[in-house]
Amino acid sequence: MPDVRVTIDGAEGSVPAGITVLEACRKLGIEVPTLCDHPAIAPIGACRICLVEIEKQRALQPACTFPVSDGMVVHTRSDRVADARRFVLQLLFSERNHFCMFCQMSGSCDLQDLAYDYGLDHWEFDRAFPRLGVDASREFFVMDHNRCILCRRCVRVCDELVGNATLGVKHRGAETMIIADMDVPFGDSSCISCGTCLQVCPTGALGDRASAYMGATDEISRVKSTCTGCSVGCGVELVVRQGRVIRVEGDWDAPPSDGLLCEVGRFGLQHDKRRRARNPRMRQGDGWVEASWDDALAAAAKGLAAAGGDICTLVSSTATNEMGVAIAAKLPGIKQQLGAVLLDDSAGLAAMDEADLFVVVGADLTVDHQVASFSVKRGVRHRGARLMLVCDGDNGLAPWAFKQVGLDEAASVLDVIKGAQAPVIVYDAKAASAARAIAEAVPAAKCVAFTDGANTKGLAAAGVAEAFAGGGAKAYLVVAGEAKSASERVMAVLEKAEFVAVQASYAEPWAKVADVILPMPTMWEKSGTITSADGVQREVRGAVAFEGLSDVTTIERLGALLS
């Protein structure tokens, strides 16, 4: 369609036909306030704060839903508009119980900001003081209906972006309430705690437990980084105040997930209950003694050297590429990854938004690569894509699937896959060979292959390409990072080893097998790059300081002592 000419606040401009007045305003650099509108979801015109005056229209119109037309003349700053917006704000404040003085979001609230902008110094209408509940049944964040303005951002992101459609509304008008499923407590609902609703809530209705009252907008800074929770590689914004990460948010501008995070990425590290390993320590008899870095490194080097050359370094895939390079270059012995290694070429997450048929082989995306499961769910819900599961046993995506077959029955569904326009085969290390067989039979299909862990591919490229192969070495160095566990096989080998040094962010579960523990920065504290499943190198940026040797320096010092 050709562009159309519009005049907004006297400024003439040419904008693409079909966009909304709000988008046109933004293209022309004119600010229009919004509450219910969010760039990532479809507009619904719920809050009316974006009302503008459009010539030849009888009433004021919401800019967020009104399409532009050729010759349109818009006024966004007339007295009529300002009065209407002030009236809308008065109505919003009169409806529920908005009290900034004890609200955890005061200072970070779109509603409050607008009330300040429009100079609301008192409420004109009596308030109903409806007795509304607070739903604190979820572990990580709380729904306070008192602060809700019913903008439905939460409902829409849950449906449109995450595809989970847990949230909805009951009743109509002033009785309207945000609910989960068929009006059950949020904690008992189908909610997967991805926190996308929390991130988009414009008021204090959804509040993060960990960062409540911890810092308002003008007290925090944001650092863009990459989540190392899995191999999807979502962009995160670490919200920092006074040297602490108080909250993690999705980075709307960062591929591959464009602002979406899962429970692991948003809340995992924040709510990790394990004690941080802060000081180096060494085993002494049955207990532990804290040691200086020099002494601990010397002890680690001595223990490892005692094994002659028979050393194996086991690396968690939370380690950066720079760590991979350092480990490969500086340390003697063999180097392996703690988890499974899958190095298949993979299309990016974006390919899943083009699919008309998802063939998920073996993997349970709702557990291991949750953000990828969002792509499947929203594809099924909103694009008419279909999901076929090729796996044995339960799978979290089963309710979205039109067909599920066992891994040994894959051949029976090849015709269905061949019949699809844009099939995408999604798999991980659990059933890679079955997936490869399907891919070979359907060359037109794109493959999205998630490796276990986060930086498996990057570590492999750096020279740590093998997976743990059953042990056999005398001494081990485990580069564990934030890893919460290792397989029983690994732990059994470590228990029997003559000497084990561990570089980890947390002492658990390594304390029971380690002889020396060297603290390691978490993904909030270290800097470097990782290579996610799609082969793209993404930056991990430390947002807060780590008191101790950096991850790479530790390896280099250890390497120097061992050479």
Next chain:
Amino acid sequence: MGKVTLCSDWLDVCSGCHMSLLDIDERIIELVKHVQLLSTPVTDLKHPPEEGCDVGILTGAVSNDHQEEVARRMRERCKVLIAVGDCAVTGGICTMRNFFDVEEVLRRGYVETESTDEGQEVPRSEEIAKLFPQVKAVNQVVKVDLHIPGCPPPADALWYAITELLAGRTPVLTDDLLTYD
């Protein structure tokens, strides 16, 4: 020209707003050059004189019949009435009790409080003010000419409002001077 006369009083309140008024610090010396304080809760004379004053300041919400009386008296006796603080402006934190019945509130306050000895009862007397079922903002009881929200309002907001009024202008709170917390 004589000094501008000012009276202030407090209703259902923590007294923080009057503390904020004192937080204008040494500017109070400048203030009393132009303003005569006739009555305040923190000076000897507590009640606005019958002959009236120029400016009346009320802090706090209207929670009971006594406070309504105080608010009405201030309104009658002042030319310009300023509601200062969130409680006066919106009912503020005092309205937290609006979600409970009055009897529940009294029982919680006088009987069930953790530090209350066993066997205490809610005091009942004709002389004790009666709680309203709902806490109100001052402008729900009397006409208010100027609102200065904040919990408490910044001293600068109070200073700005007073000096603007002295200069014969209507204060318009903006930026950091307009705050709800």
